[in-house]
Amino acid sequence: MLKTETYTLNMGPQHPSTHGVLQVVLELDGEQVVEAIPHMGYLHRGIEKLAESRTYVQFIPYTDRLDYVSSMGNNLGYCQTVEKLMGIEIPERAEYLRIIMVELNRIASHLIFMGSLAIDLGASTGMMFGFRDRERILDLFDMACGARMTYSYIRFGGVSADLPPEFIPALQCFLADFPAMLEENHGLLTGNEILYNRLKNNAIISGEKAMKFGLTGPSLRASGIDYDLRKVEPYGIYDRFDFSVPLGQTGDSWDRYLVRMEEMRQSASIIAQAVEQLPEGPVMAKVPKVLKPPVGDVYHSIENPRGELGYYIVSDGSPKPYRIHVRRPSFINLQALNETCQGLLIADVVAVLATLDSLMGEVDC
Amino acid sequence: MSNNNELLAEIQAQYSRETQIIGEDKQQFLLVEPEYLLKILGILKNYEAYQFDMLRNLTAVDYLEYMEMVYHLYSLPLRHSITIKARCAAENSQMPSVTSIWPSANFQEREVYDLLGITFTGHPDLRRILMPAEFTEHPLRKSFKAGAGQLPGGGGNHSC
Amino acid sequence: MQEVTGLYVIAEMLRDILGHYLPAQYVDISMSLINIGVIFGIISMTAVVLVYGERKVSAFMQSRSGPNRVGPYGLLQTIADMFKLMSKEDIMPAGADKWMWILAPMILFIPAAAAYAVFPFDNQAVFADLNIGIFYFIAVSSQAVLPFLMAGWASNNKYALIGGMRTVAQMLSYEVPMVLSILGVVMMVGSMRMSDIVAAQQNVWFIVLQPIAFVVYVITATAEINRAPFDLVEGESEIVAGPFTEYTGMRFALFFLAEYANLFAVSAIATTLFLGGWHGPWLPGWVWFFLKVAGMVFLFMWFRWTFPRLRIDQLMALGWKVLLPLALVNVVITGVGMYIYQLLS
Numbered sequence: 001m002l003k004t005e006t007y008t009l010n011m012g013p014q015h016p017s018t019h020g021v022l023q024v025v026l027e028l029d030g031e032q033v034v035e036a037i038p039h040m041g042y043l044h045r046g047i048e049k050l051a052e053s054r055t056y057v058q059f060i061p062y063t064d065r066l067d068y069v070s071s072m073g074n075n076l077g078y079c080q081t082v083e084k085l086m087g088i089e090i091p092e093r094a095e096y097l098r099i100i101m102v103e104l105n106r107i108a109s110h111l112i113f114m115g116s117l118a119i120d121l122g123a124s125t126g127m128m129f130g131f132r133d134r135e136r137i138l139d140l141f142d143m144a145c146g147a148r149m150t151y152s153y154i155r156f157g158g159v160s161a162d163l164p165p166e167f168i169p170a171l172q173c174f175l176a177d178f179p180a181m182l183e184e185n186h187g188l189l190t191g192n193e194i195l196y197n198r199l200k201n202n203a204i205i206s207g208e209k210a211m212k213f214g215l216t217g218p219s220l221r222a223s224g225i226d227y228d229l230r231k232v233e234p235y236g237i238y239d240r241f242d243f244s245v246p247l248g249q250t251g252d253s254w255d256r257y258l259v260r261m262e263e264m265r266q267s268a269s270i271i272a273q274a275v276e277q278l279p280e281g282p283v284m285a286k287v288p289k290v291l292k293p294p295v296g297d298v299y300h301s302i303e304n305p306r307g308e309l310g311y312y313i314v315s316d317g318s319p320k321p322y323r324i325h326v327r328r329p330s331f332i333n334l335q336a337l338n339e340t341c342q343g344l345l346i347a348d349v350v351a352v353l354a355t356l357d358s359l360m361g362e363v364d365c
Numbered sequence: 366m367s368n369n370n371e372l373l374a375e376i377q378a379q380y381s382r383e384t385q386i387i388g389e390d391k392q393q394f395l396l397v398e399p400e401y402l403l404k405i406l407g408i409l410k411n412y413e414a415y416q417f418d419m420l421r422n423l424t425a426v427d428y429l430e431y432m433e434m435v436y437h438l439y440s441l442p443l444r445h446s447i448t449i450k451a452r453c454a455a456e457n458s459q460m461p462s463v464t465s466i467w468p469s470a471n472f473q474e475r476e477v478y479d480l481l482g483i484t485f486t487g488h489p490d491l492r493r494i495l496m497p498a499e500f501t502e503h504p505l506r507k508s509f510k511a512g513a514g515q516l517p518g519g520g521g522n523h524s525c
Numbered sequence: 526m527q528e529v530t531g532l533y534v535i536a537e538m539l540r541d542i543l544g545h546y547l548p549a550q551y552v553d554i555s556m557s558l559i560n561i562g563v564i565f566g567i568i569s570m571t572a573v574v575l576v577y578g579e580r581k582v583s584a585f586m587q588s589r590s591g592p593n594r595v596g597p598y599g600l601l602q603t604i605a606d607m608f609k610l611m612s613k614e615d616i617m618p619a620g621a622d623k624w625m626w627i628l629a630p631m632i633l634f635i636p637a638a639a640a641y642a643v644f645p646f647d648n649q650a651v652f653a654d655l656n657i658g659i660f661y662f663i664a665v666s667s668q669a670v671l672p673f674l675m676a677g678w679a680s681n682n683k684y685a686l687i688g689g690m691r692t693v694a695q696m697l698s699y700e701v702p703m704v705l706s707i708l709g710v711v712m713m714v715g716s717m718r719m720s721d722i723v724a725a726q727q728n729v730w731f732i733v734l735q736p737i738a739f740v741v742y743v744i745t746a747t748a749e750i751n752r753a754p755f756d757l758v759e760g761e762s763e764i765v766a767g768p769f770t771e772y773t774g775m776r777f778a779l780f781f782l783a784e785y786a787n788l789f790a791v792s793a794i795a796t797t798l799f800l801g802g803w804h805g806p807w808l809p810g811w812v813w814f815f816l817k818v819a820g821m822v823f824l825f826m827w828f829r830w831t832f833p834r835l836r837i838d839q840l841m842a843l844g845w846k847v848l849l850p851l852a853l854v855n856v857v858i859t860g861v862g863m864y865i866y867q868l869l870s
Contacts, residue, residue: 009683017762031687031837041495048480049504120762122753122834128587188831194754195833211418211441214469225441227419232444296392299422299437299448310422312435323505325424335472346687347763347836364495 006034009346013042017120017350020360024337026349036341036349038334043364051324056082056291057156059324064150066326067362069112072105072141073304075154080235081300081311082156085293093281094158095237099274100171101144101153103267107178108137109305110260110267117257117354118189121198126189133181136174143167157285171275178268182261190261199254203340203352206251213336216329217307218263219356222248222255229303240277241270256355290319306330306357326365330358369393372447376415380405387450394448402451403461409438409447410466416440417447420467425477427507432458432483453483462488480505533647560652564641572785576603579785579826586830613774620681621771629679630772630779633672636665637786644793645719647803647811658719659711662794663704666749669787670696673758676768676780688767691837692758695748698844699755703745705852709738709859710798723802730801737855739799741848743824746791748844750784752825754832757840792821 009026012018021042027035047066051059063074076098083090111134118126138148144163145153153160189195205215210223220227228245230238246262248255293315301310307329314323333356341349370393377386383401388394397405409417417438426433436449453460462485463470474485475494482503485491493500502509539559543552577592577600584591592599617626643658645651655661670693677689711717713734714725725731732739748755759767769780796802796817803810805817835843 007683009687016765041493041497044495046504049509118833122756122760122762123832124583125587125830126833128589132588189833192831192833194835194839197839198833198836212468214420214467214472227441233446296388297426297435298392299435301421308421310437312422312424312437314426323426325422325426327422327424331476332469332472335469345836345838347757347760347834350763 004029011349017116018353018360019116019358022334022353022358022360022363024349024353026346028346031345033341033344033346033349036338038337040331040334040360040363043360045364047365048324048326051321053320055319056293056321059321060152060155061150063326064152065361066328066365067109067304067306067309067330067359068149069359070105070109070305071149071151072101072153073109073302073309075152076102076236077300077302077304077309078311079154079156080302081298081313082291082293084300085296085298085313085315086156086291088157088285088287090158090285091282092279093162094283094285096274096278097159097163097283098154098236099238099241100271100278101141101151101159103270103274104137104140104171106267106305107264108134110264111137113260113305113354113357114185114189114257116357117351118195120350120354121195123189123192123195126185129181129185129188133178133185136177140167140171140174143170155284156291157287158283162283168275168278171271175268175272175275179265182264186261190258196254198347198351199257199355200252201250202253202348203344203355204250204252205336205340209339210251210336213339214332215307215336216333217303217305218259219256219307219333219336221245222259223251224248229301229308233301235300235302241273243267243270253351253355256357260357292317292319301327304329306359306362307333328362328365330360330362331365334358334363369445369447372445376405376409376447380408394450397449397451399451399453399460403463403466406436406449406463406466409449415447416442418442420463420470420473421446423463423470423473423477425481425483427455427481427505429455429507431455432481434460434477434483436463458483459486460484461486462491464488479503482506564652565638568638568641568786568789569782571789572782573603573607575785575788575822576606576781578822579829582823582826583830586827607778610778611775615776616771616773618681618771622679622681625675625679626771627776629672629676629768630776630783632675633669633783634779634786636668637783637790639665640790641786643719644790645723645797645802646814647809651720654718654720657717659707659717659722659794659798662790663700663707666787666790667696667700669749669783673768676772680768680771682770684764684766685768685770687764688758688760688770691760691764692751692768694837695751695755695757695840695844698841699745699748699848702741702844702848702852703749705849705856706738706741706745707798708852709735709855712856712859712863719797723797723804726801726804730799730804732799735799735855735859737851737858739795741852741855742795742799744848745844746795747825747828748840750787750791750825752784752788753829754835755840756829756834757837760834762834788822788825789818792818792825795821 006027006029009028010023011026012023013021018024023039025037025039026033047062050062060075060078063078064071066074111130115127115130141151142148144167145151145160205223207223207225210220210225224247226245226247231245243266246259248259295315295317297314299310299312301308309329310327312325313321316322336356337352340352373386373393373395376395377384383405384395384397386393387396409415417440419439419441421439422437424435431452432455434451438449439446460483462474464474465487472494474488475492477483478485478491479493479496480503540552540556543555547555581591592602595601595605640662642653643651643655643661673692674689677685710722710731714722751758769777772780796814800817803814805813
């Protein structure tokens with residue numbers, strides 16, 4: 001009988017596929033994972049602490065830097081929380097613009113998910129396709145607010161500016177092209193036998209386990225649990241749109257992939273409905289110059305592409321928040337990493353990381 | 366909201382010794398005595414009428430005189446939510462860990478321990494999660510001064 | 526003797542010219558030296574061209590432009606890259622096994638270059654037309670396993686070590702079906718001499734007679750040269766760069782060069798064994814040869830830029846459970862087919 005030993009492999013913080021600066025300490029038996037402990041904090045900027053010395057408005061740009069591929073959602077969550085605390089009503093048109101932007105951002109974010117999953121599995125063309133299609137959305141954002149990544153477009157009481165006249169035609173052109181884009185990506189990736197074999201029945205997270213890990217977002221829905229905040233606690237005007245929430249069957253990596261692919265289609269349908277219903281009018285409510293929310297605390301969460309993004313804000317009545325806590329879905333979703341990876345191979349760890357879709361900007365708040 | 370307040374009142378009436386309702390009207394929360402926290406939360410998770418099977422959010426706030434834990438719960442089958450609070454001393458803060466009820470509290474309790482310095486008894490793996498392991502301070506405390514607790518050489522490494 | 530054309534004529538002319546100035550025994554030696562020079566020229570040229578070609582092909586498949594700044598259409602990009610790599614600092618990891626680490630890239634390059642000796646570029650244009658040509662190629666190219674393992678072991682890096690181990694597992698298990706797929710062709714020709722194999726395809730290419738062997742060969746060849754979807758050795762998203770992780774500058778470039786030399790080599794073998802070598806109408810033989818090789822190279826690049834990577838267990842399962850039985854079945858079918866053919870004729 002040969003004596004065998006496990007060994008430790010430091011995956012990250014500098015590694016091509018830990019999506020930023022995540023460090024995963026792998027305990028390996030040959031190529032098989034015995035334990036995968038995530039270590040985060042390499043991107044910790046102390047945003048929650050910084051918030052305490054900023055005014056409410058000054059904190060909006062910080063939210064852009066949390067989940068930096070879906071900044072619109074971060075803006076929306078924060079602004080809606082403060083609006084809930086202060087009881088601000090926002091104009092109809094602004095509500096619709098918010099929905100359009102957030103859903104566009106969801107598509108952009110899922111395209112990045114698709115691309116990074118593809119490159120993590122060695123299909124670099126999939127990544128290029130994802131980023132190519134996302135470019136169209138970034139151009140739209142650029143048109144609306146002048147920024148491609150860090151928008152700060154959604155503000156207290158509405159949005160920062162009305163749309164330029166060329167936006168809606170460009171958006172409609174994108175929506176017309178989008179099914180073909182999605183079809184091409186499905187053709188390249190979904191129809192690929194190797195990808196199917198890599199992901200199907202791999203890294204299964206059952207519904208029960210998903211609850212245990214505290215998963216939210218598409219990763220939870222892939223396990224068959226119907227928890228989409230847009231449906232269960234409709235914020236903004238989500239109750240006015242007709243869309244379905246795709247659910248997975250087994251909770252394997254393949255389901256996590258398909259659920260996100262289908263969510264893109266649903267988001268496109270929401271945008272199309274919103275564009276159709278888009279009313280005229282102001283995009284900004286009357287909001288005091290210096291924001292002093294009443295004393296109290298409030299928790300509000302929205303469905304971001306990576307899961308439930310929640311803001312817990314404590315106000316002491318001054319222009320600066322007493323405490324802001326951000327419930328970051330990426331951070332909590334990482335809890336699933338260790339148990340899910342056990343017994344899999346190194347190549348699967350990469351696939352699990354990609355399908356959990358954690359983003360370090362958000363993990364290390 | 367009114368629905369929520371009714372729920373709060375119902376729970377409070379049932380466990381009047383362990384809990385009390387704080388705040389007014391729109392912002393009502395259930396304040397639980399720390400020693401009964403696990404019992405009440407266990408009941409909230411397991412009883413047919415409540416079924417709070419999801420711990421949405423867990424955090425803490427430093428109110429100088431005391432530390433306040435905040436638990437946001439959600440019930441998937443019954444689709445209702447509730448906010449629970451619990452307070453402990455600002456010095457040598459200790460709280461029972463809720464990981465035995467919701468294992469998903471693991472990282473969030475580690476984060477609270479790391480940033481606010483509340484020790485969770487019964488936590489399976491209570492280590493710093495965002496700050497380096499050698500760091501000595503708890504940055505989200507109001508008493509934290511910028512630059513305090515820093516290691517020679519400006520940071521140091523994660524040793525584990 | 527067949528009618529001689531193309532490269533062979535050039536070689537004869539050269540031999541004539543040299544014969545005027547040198548005694549007969551030196552002519553052979555100088556001709557060998559010239560041939561070696563030409564082959565090294567071909568290797569370095571193919572590497573330069575293939576790197577550029579790969580970047581353009583991948584750009585074409587990913588709707589990008591690819592290199593387009595250095596020289597016309599970016600043609601000099603690879604040269605610029607070579608200069609960049611040569612001017613880079615040569616870093617050696619602290620705990621490395623010095624000599625093994627230094628030798629690995631060089632040793633890897635030798636089998637890649639040695640394989641070129643038996644390629645029939647044109648009628649009569651083979652540097653060494655061995656009677657065991659294909660056997661020589663297999664023997665020489667199997668040596669590539671060793672330097673990968675050396676690099677992986679000597680780097681004192683766990684990623685490199687995993688990569689090295691993967692190479693051994695992968696190359697050894699794909700060698701077997703590859704040899705068996707080639708066996709079908711050898712059985713039909715009855716010779717392992719490269720020029721005989723090409724001559725036997727005068728009328729019909731072996732891709733028609735041996736389709737299974739061709740498919741098995743292409744798959745195993747992709748695995749042999751560690752290209753996607755079998756690039757587990759490098760697997761940049763899993764094990765960073767495998768055995769190359771710790772190499773910089775020119776040493777890294779040597780690995781790269783060897784990879785493209787190998788790409789050309791397996792394409793040339795596929796051309797020789799299955800696609801009729803230099804045979805083709807109108808154009809000179811060597812043009813046909815290079816055109817067919819280019820076609821094969823494009824096929825390999827197509828694979829690389831379309832497919833995701835396999836997992837190590839799937840790779841092993843494919844090699845041993847699918848390709849090996851398929852290759853064996855092919856050998857049986859070929860044998861039976863040849864027997865029936867002999868009975869009938």
